[in-house]
Amino acid sequence: MPTAFKEALNSGKFVVTSEVAPPKGTNLEKFSHHIEILKDKVDAMNVTDHQSSVMRYPSLGGCLLVKELGGEVILQMTCRDRNRLALQADLLFASSKGIQNVLCLTGDSIILGDHKEAKSVFDLDSSQLLETIRILESGKDLGGNELDGSVAFCAGAIVTPEADPIEPQLIKFEKKIEAGAEFIQTQAVYDLDKFKEFMNYASQFNAKILAGIILLTSAPMARFMNKNIAGVSVPQELIDEMASAPKGQALKKGIEIAGRMIKRIKEENMCDGVHIMAIGKEETVPDIMAEAGLL
Amino acid sequence: MPPMRSGKGDDIEMIRSITQKKSEEEIDRLLNGLGRIFIIGCGTCVTLTRTGGEPEVLEMKGNLSEKGKMITGHTVVPVACDNLTREFLNDFGEQIEQADALLIMTCAFGVQTIAKQLKAMVVPALDTLFIGKETGFGMFDEICTQCGTCIIGETGGICPVTNCHKGLVNGPCGGTNHGKCEIDVAKDCVWTLIYNRLKELDRLDAMKKYQKPRNHQGEPKPGKFKLEAN
Numbered sequence: 206m207p208t209a210f211k212e213a214l215n216s217g218k219f220v221v222t223s224e225v226a227p228p229k230g231t232n233l234e235k236f237s238h239h240i241e242i243l244k245d246k247v248d249a250m251n252v253t254d255h256q257s258s259v260m261r262y263p264s265l266g267g268c269l270l271v272k273e274l275g276g277e278v279i280l281q282m283t284c285r286d287r288n289r290l291a292l293q294a295d296l297l298f299a300s301s302k303g304i305q306n307v308l309c310l311t312g313d314s315i316i317l318g319d320h321k322e323a324k325s326v327f328d329l330d331s332s333q334l335l336e337t338i339r340i341l342e343s344g345k346d347l348g349g350n351e352l353d354g355s356v357a358f359c360a361g362a363i364v365t366p367e368a369d370p371i372e373p374q375l376i377k378f379e380k381k382i383e384a385g386a387e388f389i390q391t392q393a394v395y396d397l398d399k400f401k402e403f404m405n406y407a408s409q410f411n412a413k414i415l416a417g418i419i420l421l422t423s424a425p426m427a428r429f430m431n432k433n434i435a436g437v438s439v440p441q442e443l444i445d446e447m448a449s450a451p452k453g454q455a456l457k458k459g460i461e462i463a464g465r466m467i468k469r470i471k472e473e474n475m476c477d478g479v480h481i482m483a484i485g486k487e488e489t490v491p492d493i494m495a496e497a498g499l500l
Numbered sequence: 501m502p503p504m505r506s507g508k509g510d511d512i513e514m515i516r517s518i519t520q521k522k523s524e525e526e527i528d529r530l531l532n533g534l535g536r537i538f539i540i541g542c543g544t545c546v547t548l549t550r551t552g553g554e555p556e557v558l559e560m561k562g563n564l565s566e567k568g569k570m571i572t573g574h575t576v577v578p579v580a581c582d583n584l585t586r587e588f589l590n591d592f593g594e595q596i597e598q599a600d601a602l603l604i605m606t607c608a609f610g611v612q613t614i615a616k617q618l619k620a621m622v623v624p625a626l627d628t629l630f631i632g633k634e635t636g637f638g639m640f641d642e643i644c645t646q647c648g649t650c651i652i653g654e655t656g657g658i659c660p661v662t663n664c665h666k667g668l669v670n671g672p673c674g675g676t677n678h679g680k681c682e683i684d685v686a687k688d689c690v691w692t693l694i695y696n697r698l699k700e701l702d703r704l705d706a707m708k709k710y711q712k713p714r715n716h717q718g719e720p721k722p723g724k725f726k727l728e729a730n
Binding site: 285289311312313314316317325327328329330331332333336337347363364365368369370372373374376377379380383384392435436 | 665666667668669670671672673674675676677678679682683689691692694695699704707708710711712713714716
């Protein structure tokens, strides 16, 4: 049976997903609060997997909580911390618990995180993880052994439409689709005319594309991303617009910009939906959706 | 037969063991309680990288003497990882015997060779970073990690297992930016290099081919190889 998220992707509706980050520790109060706010508004929530290589409550545990609270969930899985045995075992566990949407990621470098001396794994890469999912679905494991009991997933991956240079990125993108990615979340896009160009290319593939929307919270935050986040480019007009917001109103301005962008993406039918990343400000996602005319 | 290249060691482009001096704190800790020290440098790689040649050995001797260590002797062996090192060190028999430890300013190959040859406690003064080549003046790059399952036949002769921070074999990660690695702008994204190379050779099809998960047990550690009898 297809997952509710897969049904949404195939329904032709404008799909909205968002991200929720598990806590550093076992206090699940704020995390649960974010899930409660979002569960009836978005089509699915991504639970991040030690995002930026910062050790946190696990993605799988976070996914179980989303399920318990009645939300549709996407398990984020990076290849940084687990070898192929552990990745397959976690996929078996996820499927057995009804967690059947997976976003396959390579994972950030250990060096960028908060356990800088840890061993990084990268036994598989993101396209190999996608292939692994399809192999498990065929009833076998990566060692070619029969599985007792089946798994089924809706699997996806990411792409950076504004990567520079773009060509190596697109070769990888096509490998991910060939390896079985059914949906693609993009890195944050801000220049929608450029994004349209990317979609002219990407729409030839079967995978559903969800445009990445990162909420701008201030002009310095936008500048920080331009400087430090690969493939993210906030145009100067948007930075100026953020800077023009009256004191204390920057977040409101960021919500307005994000909502406006989503509205345009939907109105111009650029892609199949959006993936909203309101890093640390998940409670604003309904406001962004309202601004976009989606609620 | 082509003429042999001659001249000083540093214009022969051979593979080198690239080392970095351990921190003073770590060396102090390793030598804690050891009063008499014999220092050994090497005339090959560590001379080139200025981590264990004559000047560095003399500097170490000065520093340790100031800290109250008694230096029983010091030398720079020609090639520490060579079996002839034992003979070379024979000349220092007494000075070595008097020492509580040998502080060895060579790569780990040299340290281990000497440890096998002499009945003495060895203390490395350097960390061995990688096996690489000098790619510019004073610049050294890792070339091969000796993984045992070489794939460079499909990557234009450039190794992603060694030169991608994550060892990815199917293309770049999302962290690459302007052809550089997400961990350090001084490091190239090898997948940009591989792309450019294969494009130049009109062989981008090789990069588009899906690479299966690698065999990480091509030669299970510890490596051991025996020539088969004829």
